[in-house]
Amino acid sequence: MTTKANFPAAGGSVVVPYGHVVGNEKWRGSEIAQRLQGKIKLIFEDGLGLVDFHLSNKICILYISEADLVAGDDFKRRLVRFRNANSLGGIVIVERTQISDQYFIAVQKLVVLELGMVLLPVANQAEASQLITQLVREQSKDHNSNPFLRKQCSQLLEPSVFRTVQQIPGVGKTKALLLLQQFGSIHRLCNASVEELEVVVGQTVAQQIHTFLGS
Template sequence: MTAKGSLPAAAGSVVVPYGHVVGNEKWRGSEMARRLQGKTKLIFEDGLGLVDFHLSNRICVLYISEADLVAGDEFKRRLVRFRNASSLGGIVIVEKTPISEQYFSAVQKLVVLQLGMVLLPVANQEEASQLITQLGPVMVGRGRQLTRQLRDLRNGDTFIERSITETCRGMLTVNSKNL
């Protein structure tokens, strides 16, 4: 599920209404889209480029499926192209299953250490949709702060890395109590 030849949107070019998630058209009809539509308002949009879902105007999700991991290196090129071409804060959600587990440590090194992005493993699309649903409302008010923290992380600030991890854990805990 990659978009070849198209670059991601710039920060602010996709306006995400409060309580909504903007999804790439390629997800229409998928299990994840069906599950998201039950819990949040999902708007499909063509032309999101490398981005799978926008949670806010500045924060987006790139999803790596088990099939993407097993198939080869195309997902790596996609992540590097996104990081090099975008000012958006990116969260990478990756399917970690018994089949894809052998590839996970390499993906973790690439995403977290080399690209300075947030990596969140899930077991399947159902878990991914729950995570996106929980992250969406929190990211609306924290988009600028998280984008700044992600930029600092790419510059090698380990204090910020710990801060982001603690922030993400706190957001998931608060949102799970509210659901």
């Protein structure tokens, strides 16, 4: 079954039937598509442009594979083009493997800190299909709002945000938890002053965080 709609090249306003996921035609026959079939209602369309999957009218996924990371900077230009072209809520799924791990920190900084998008690492397409299924179920619970923009993280997103904050130099599990409890989101953390950070983690780590985030 294929639902026809007018999909702008940059992934603009898209009508996604409730309870469905609209996938880019290029994913037809892939492992991720095969694993999604039967778990969710997956339909394919040409013309999604930069977007790989639309979870709803306002939230979509851009998938960065291990091969994309190794190949060079094309994926970075794609992400920047997407971010500049529309106001969709973009979730970036990245294959973090032994081969691509060396690129992950740079990708994390670009996606989360510079572009303000959600980053979710996966090991492979099988794990990605499980994640997309969870995201769709999360949407069905709260389809009138974007769960990724709420101050209180959803149970699904919280581990990813938690891991992301831990990657900041000088921040471990305890400090990451304290920072998220204090600031509520990575966006607010990026905008925090050294003085505000000092209250939570002390002067030395506060300066490290401030320098890393480029505030």
